[in-house]
Amino acid sequence: MGESDHKAAITHTTDVLQRLGVSAQAGNLANAAAVGITQLVWRNGPIEDAHAGERGRRNQLHDGVMFARNTWVYQQALDAVTSSDPYALLTLEDRLLDRHLVWPGTARTLKQFGYGVLGEIDKHTKKTINGLMGWRRRLTHEEFLTLAALNGLLGAEDHFGMPVWELRVQAAMTRLRGQDPTFTARLKSRYDLDFATWLDTAPPVVHTDLLEVERALLTAPYELGADALDWFAWNPVLTRDQQ
Incomplete structure (x- = not known):
């Protein structure tokens, strides 16, 4: 996405977010960005494909597990976008890809829930985090949050965090x-x-x-x-x- 595309997307997203009651002035832009990052980096990726298919049933990746995991990922994303650490997004990546961390709200791990698609999950997460790192380097903080929030405006307008x-x-x-x-x-x-x-x-x-x-x-x-x-x-x- 070029600079002019970024600016157009930011302007459009700002307008839509304001209609949803989200803005930097309202103090909830970071929350919307965390929702968008959750969608981009985690929810709309290989794990959702696994959840929706036979592999999800075999791995016990049911709706409740996804609900728990998605809301936990949101909290990690919120930590990342509100941190002053320039490498906070890489910390987020590490947390999401930790194959041995028991997922809060469950008794199992990524290695178990994501069995069969672990390589795809790694690739998708690293690619999208790398893209977010690029945005963060080139944009102001508010622009970065706004662009990140864009990914939460398609079907996630009423999700946890909004x-x-x-x-x-x-x-x-x-x-x-x-x-x-x-x-x-x-x-x-x-x-x-x-x-x-x-x-x-x-x-x-x-x-x-x-x-x-x-x-x-x-x-x-x-x-x-x-x-x-x-x-x-x-x-x-x-x-x-x-x-």
Whole structure:
């Protein structure tokens, strides 16, 4: 991407981010950049291809594991973009490619979850981190954050780390407490489930400590564990509306 392309992308992304409530002035541009980096470096790569196919089933790489891992990667990316260390992105690379680190929220490692695509994961991660390092050298810090955030604007506008995520969690807590009759009606009309039957399928923590569920979803979802997150993944409880 040439300099003129960078400038055009930065201008466009700035406008879109502002409509989402994200800006340097609002203090959440680094968060959006971390979402974008998570998408670019990790989520939209060989690990997602593995997750979506037979290899993912063999490696037990289910939705809850991906939910936990993606939110943990976001935290590492946020550390990298808010660090004054010029080599922080290489530290991020090392963390992501550590084959022996047990993934938070699980009991397994990259070596186990990524078995069969480890070389592809290494290649993809190193290539994208190298590209990010180039951007960081050539751009101002705010320009770098804005361009990094661009990668989170395609399908990740309401993911963990973006302003809308808090609204999704607030909606989920209202529904889990049985205080959203529209949601209850939707369960019945669309999924043929009554509220009590649906809630019975929730992980134990939902029944014992909703405050902990809310805290973790807002700050570090992986702390709930991959099995609990598997219930939340693709669950209508986290949608923002009833459409």
